[in-house]
Amino acid sequence: MESINIFGTDYKIILEPSNSNNPKIQACNGYVELYSKEIHLLEVMADEKSYNDLDLFKRKVLLHELFHAIFHECGLSEYANDEVLVEFLALQINKIIKLVNIANSM
Ligand SMILES: [Zn+2]
Numbered sequence: 001m002e003s004i005n006i007f008g009t010d011y012k013i014i015l016e017p018s019n020s021n022n023p024k025i026q027a028c029n030g031y032v033e034l035y036s037k038e039i040h041l042l043e044v045m046a047d048e049k050s051y052n053d054l055d056l057f058k059r060k061v062l063l064h065e066l067f068h069a070i071f072h073e074c075g076l077s078e079y080a081n082d083e084v085l086v087e088f089l090a091l092q093i094n095k096i097i098k099l100v101n102i103a104n105s106m
């Protein structure tokens with residue numbers, strides 16, 4: 001089982017099979033347990049209905065859950081519960097990192 005350290009706190013990353021009977025994962029592609037420090041990710045399998053770039057989608061879901069946890073660990077619970085902000089960061093963080101790298105090289 002993998003784990004990831006989020007600002008000093010280890011979170012377990014738990015992959016849930018698509019036939020999991022965990023009711024929490026059945027309604028989403030991932031979720032974070034902020035108090036037991038677990039990130040649950042659905043193991044989405046490629047099929048005719050899945051995204052063409054499934055790996056990119058899975059990384060986006062992981063980033064989404066990471067941002068929930070990051071804000072929680074910082075004590076910013078309102079931001080941790082803000083799905084729009086969390087999704088924005090999950091989708092844009094790689095572009096933001098590129099801008100930071102450009103700024104750092106100036
Ligand atoms: Zn979310």
